[in-house]
Amino acid sequence: MRKQKRVLALTMAAAMGISLLAGCGSSTQQQAGAGSETASTTSSGSTATAESSGAEDNIIRVGVVCSMTGGSAIYGEGAQNAVDMAVEEINAGDSGYKIEIVNNGQVADDAKDAKQAMNAYNLLMAEQPEAIVGSFFSSVTLPMATQAASDGMLLLATGATNVDVTLKGDTIFRNCFIDPYQGKMAALFVKDKGISKVAVIYAKDDDYSNGLKDAFVENCEANGIEVTYTGECMTTDTDYSSQAAQAVASGAEFLYYPCFLDTVPLLVGAARNAGFTGIIMGGDGWDGADTTGLEDKFDNCYFTNHYSSEDTSPAVVNFVQKFTEKYGTESLNACAALYYDAMYMLVQAAENGGGTDTASLVAGMKGVSFSGVGGDITLDENGDAIKSIVFNTYVDGQVKWAETLDAEGKVVASAE
């Protein structure tokens, strides 16, 4: 009786032990997918290896953040469409890596608000992604970058051009140019046109706008261009008549307005109503601005951008064609292009780094050279992209590509 009990206990213990090992092995197998026999055998030996290799499933789990509501919702729409499209292509392709968008494939909404952005970030972090892509705006990306740096999470910023974003940590990258570069190029453009007096109106409550204004003013002064008026506004303003009147009164021949698309029609309308006939120029935030009803007022307006849909390079033509077929042209903006590129950059980072866990992706991201819709990109030591810049203008309210300059300011391609 006693002996029997002992035997029973032993058998039970053995069975439990086996089932434990088996459980461990099978769960690893599930995660690693088919064909990872070796992984499961090693895992029964040592738990530590099991966990790190258990994550190696060739699937990059990505969280995406963009503005889905508010004045810049059109960017979010473009981002969602572009991400859907890129993921579909990558998962159907033969790169060996697949992408899974956490949050059920939905882009998390930052509502172009720093607090909302942190909510979105935390929402995504709860699903344990291996990389986070976003966001498009500097002001919402900055707090996310600080948090991502302390979490050791890879953050691939898409349109955040403020210089501080990638300085927050080693795991922060971006696939767009930075404000000092964009502001410098705008100043060089003014110099090329032989203009000597410029006015600037910027949104005081926005990091992006401040960064661009500083860079532009600095480079103007360095090139002997006089800034006759610097006006402030808020991102929530609707009335620009006062600033416009002052810009006209200051005798400026060129007006720089580094703000976002939702207020651009109001500013352009107010400036033209105030009798300003010179060039009005903006940064990449102008992309997608609604010109309906203001077509004639948008004549002689320019903006710098990450890419142009009229560019003739194969990558752009392919992207534009596919996107237009699926979603039309309304949300076909630079934001869409940058989110699309971001997905492919992560795949390339996985290839370079040899894995889809965050550490491998970060290693693969460092110094990567990438060719996509946004042009040829090389990441510098800060994780900032060195790339070409596009100048767009308007004809009958439609955006027209004017020219593309490389990082040194040489014209690479021009519409003329």
Added chain:
Amino acid sequence: MTLSLFIQSLINGLNQGAIYALIALGYTMVYGIIRMINFAHGDFIMIGSYTLFYTIPLMVNAGMPAWLAVVAAVAVCAVLGILVETFAYRPVRKAGSMSALITALAMSIFLQNLAMVLFGAKPHNVQAIFSLPTITVGGVSLPLNVLLTIAIGVVIMLGMQIFVKGTKLGKAMRAVPQDKDASTLMGINVNRIITLTFCIGSSLAAVAALMYCATYPRVTTDMGSMMGMKAFIAAVLGGIGIIPGAMIGGILVGLIEIFVKLFAPGWYEAVTYGTLIVILLVKPSGILGKNTGEKV
């Protein structure tokens, strides 16, 4: 500052002020009758603006002038005003002014989110409503829009004054806030008078929306909150419940904002709200308000 810049700022200030005044008229109208601040008034304007955004192209296609779209906007806003009053405000009217205030705030948020669902979160440009020329004299440009906005404001103000002071319905409207029970005894249908007030107040919102869109041709779902706040300040500044006060308050706020932007651009909102605080300290009933003692 040059003289031309000064005159230009004056014109810009009048322009912005006239729009605030139009919106403030709606606030003051409702407050004057039922002693309730309708915080959803700005959102009525938002709904009116969206109506304009959708109906103007139809008008233009039918070969009619674009501003006739205001008829549709007035109809939509009037119906909305009646619905909101009947289903949201009337049930809480007995519960006191605090409940009414909170219901109005909730209604404001509800309307904004409803608009986001119905119209999408993206801002839209409204087509040109008036093709009025701009007169330029000596570096000063005067858009004739400004004169039209002011003229409409004055006409509405006078019309409302005559209506409230001169007609039988107007007399009933003035009686209701004084004593609801006595008004009922005098044969006034209090509920109907209040509904009528909302109907008129909301129709004013549609007219304000027309002039707003003519100057700032853009509609967003959150446009009502900021604009409503400024107009509310204008109404309080002029003396809430007093119809000419709304006009004066509105133009004052517009002028203050534009002139502050000349000297300290980042401070204009601080100065606007600061002015309100000063006025409330010095003369709590507003510029045109009469200091009537509380009945004991």
